[in-house]
Amino acid sequence: MSLTITCPICGKRNGYEFRYGGEDKEKRPEEDMFTSRAWCSYVHMNKSVAGTQKEWWCHKDGCGAWFAIYRDTTTNLEVSDPNEDGSKAKA
Numbered sequence: 001m002s003l004t005i006t007c008p009i010c011g012k013r014n015g016y017e018f019r020y021g022g023e024d025k026e027k028r029p030e031e032d033m034f035t036s037r038a039w040c041s042y043v044h045m046n047k048s049v050a051g052t053q054k055e056w057w058c059h060k061d062g063c064g065a066w067f068a069i070y071r072d073t074t075t076n077l078e079v080s081d082p083n084e085d086g087s088k089a090k091a
């Protein structure tokens, strides 16, 4: 099953045109709580869920835009934003 991603500017394209930017992280460590351990955990520790997760992608072979989508990691299919009404794919 091939990966297709919907760029908010260019539309639906082959996944090979994109660069994966990682999982959407909840928030960066606060400056007053900043330690090398906290930063390492923030950068390298991922949830890697089997199911829907929010991810960052860059359309590297297209418009160059960075955007977030929701993708089901078990099927490689884009899914609607679970926080919206579900009538369209999140771009």
Ligand SMILES: [Zn+2]
Binding pocket: 007, 008, 009, 010, 011, 059, 062, 063, 064, 065
């Ligand atoms: Zn694009």
